[in-house]
Amino acid sequence: MSLKAKYVCSECGRGFDISPKLMLCPDCSKDRRPDRPLRGILDVVYEGAFDGELVDPIQMLPVEPEFFPNIPVGGTPLWRPERLCGRTGFENLLIKDDSLNPTGSLKDRASFLVAAFARKFGISEITVASTGNAGSSMAGVGAAANLSITVFVPKDAPTAKLVQALQYGARVVRVDGNYDMAYDLSMEYSARTGSLSRNTAFNPMTIEGKKTAAIEIFIDLGHSPDVVFVPVGDGVILAGIFKGFADLLSMGFIEKMPLVFAVFADGSDAICRAMESGDFADPIRSSTIADSICVDVPRNGYRALKYLREFGGQCVRVLDDEILAAQHELAMLAGVFAEPAAAASYAGFLKSKSNIDQSAETVILITGNGLKDIDSAKRGIDFSENAISSIEEIL
Numbered sequence: 209m210s211l212k213a214k215y216v217c218s219e220c221g222r223g224f225d226i227s228p229k230l231m232l233c234p235d236c237s238k239d240r241r242p243d244r245p246l247r248g249i250l251d252v253v254y255e256g257a258f259d260g261e262l263v264d265p266i267q268m269l270p271v272e273p274e275f276f277p278n279i280p281v282g283g284t285p286l287w288r289p290e291r292l293c294g295r296t297g298f299e300n301l302l303i304k305d306d307s308l309n310p311t312g313s314l315k316d317r318a319s320f321l322v323a324a325f326a327r328k329f330g331i332s333e334i335t336v337a338s339t340g341n342a343g344s345s346m347a348g349v350g351a352a353a354n355l356s357i358t359v360f361v362p363k364d365a366p367t368a369k370l371v372q373a374l375q376y377g378a379r380v381v382r383v384d385g386n387y388d389m390a391y392d393l394s395m396e397y398s399a400r401t402g403s404l405s406r407n408t409a410f411n412p413m414t415i416e417g418k419k420t421a422a423i424e425i426f427i428d429l430g431h432s433p434d435v436v437f438v439p440v441g442d443g444v445i446l447a448g449i450f451k452g453f454a455d456l457l458s459m460g461f462i463e464k465m466p467l468v469f470a471v472f473a474d475g476s477d478a479i480c481r482a483m484e485s486g487d488f489a490d491p492i493r494s495s496t497i498a499d500s501i502c503v504d505v506p507r508n509g510y511r512a513l514k515y516l517r518e519f520g521g522q523c524v525r526v527l528d529d530e531i532l533a534a535q536h537e538l539a540m541l542a543g544v545f546a547e548p549a550a551a552a553s554y555a556g557f558l559k560s561k562s563n564i565d566q567s568a569e570t571v572i573l574i575t576g577n578g579l580k581d582i583d584s585a586k587r588g589i590d591f592s593e594n595a596i597s598s599i600e601e602i603l
């Protein structure tokens with residue numbers, strides 16, 4: 209079965225037909241300031257009741273199954289890390305390991321839906337501005353989907369993350385400026401060439417695609433968990449998790465929303481500050497070891513804020529040292545090697561767990577693989593000469 213869907217503006221509530229020509233509400237996005245999050249983000253809203261059995265999250269997406277590329281995105285394991293349960297005293301701690309997606313991050317969920325959307329509308333080129341995971345993800349999923357991918361990267365984009373995109377055969381355009389400049393130039397390019405923009409938050413399918421992580425958690429458990437920890441940069445994964453559970457709630461699959469903890473690096477917390485003060489203020493230059501959650505102006509800020517308020521989400525900040533310690537602990541006690549942004553999820557849990565009932569079913573969302581950023585990972589361990597043993601020492 210396929211549900212009928214439309215776009216509804218998350219601010220004014222105006223409805224629109226779904227089309228690749230429309231990305232933001234034309235009314236609400238009119239007065240957008242570049243130093244503030246995007247306005248007029250469009251939600252995908254479904255009409256009619258879901259009938260039949262829910263076995264695959266694709267059933268809850270607005271593109272028919274035949275358009276999705278032949279690459280195994282999603283279906284990542286939800287499992288109980290026994291030693292971490294012992295260490296934390298949380299008997300029902302679970303890891304949802306999205307680093308096991310084809311390109312190594314949760315971004316594949318958005319790329320997967322955007323690729324299907326492009327194929328449905330006969331579009332052959334996709335453009336994206338990215339500092340790392342979104343670009344390499346779109347490149348990999350695009351390769352499987354036989355789409356041309358152009359990735360706009362800022363001047364100082366880490367080499368390691370570009371290698372992946374180039375391996376997948378994407379065209380990489382280096383912009384002489386920061387991520388914001390790459391973002392603006394990519395928008396200009398897609399407007400001129402008619403290629404589809406996968407820019408995060410701007411393309412409504414990025415939020416909708418990421419919701420499948422929540423749907424899978426529900427399919428595996430048969431109910432909604434009590435608590436979910438999500439690392440936050442632009443706030444699209446966060447909105448996707450809320451959207452997934454909210455859709456399940458409105459379609460009658462679950463009876464309650466989980467309590468969602470949004471985890472921020474201490475040096476990149478614009479959404480957190482907006483929660484405290486009531487609105488977004490002038491940007492502060494962000495800085496954290498967790499590059500995937502390092503943003504000055506979170507693109508999905510207003511939408512994320514609205515979800516946090518509507519469902520009583522909590523914000524938690526973690527320091528870089530706490531992220532590095534959490535990364536090492538996850539690796540040592542669970543065998544999960546997460547990149548810093550993903551380890552922030554677990555760091556946020558360690559910081560908040562005294563306020564959570566120990567019996568709560570608690571999901572830690574791991575969003576990206578540790579091999580994507582070896583330089584940061586080296587900082588959390590002793591990597592000096594004497595940390596590595598010689599044969600003489602051990603025999």
Ligand SMILES: *Cc1c(COP(=O)(O)O)cnc(C)c1O
Pocket residue numbers: 313314315341342408439440441442443444445446500501547549550575576577
């Ligand atoms: C993109 C990303 C995030 C943050 O997602 P947002 O949608 O930008 O909030 C977290 N972890 C990893 C590994 C990512 O690639």
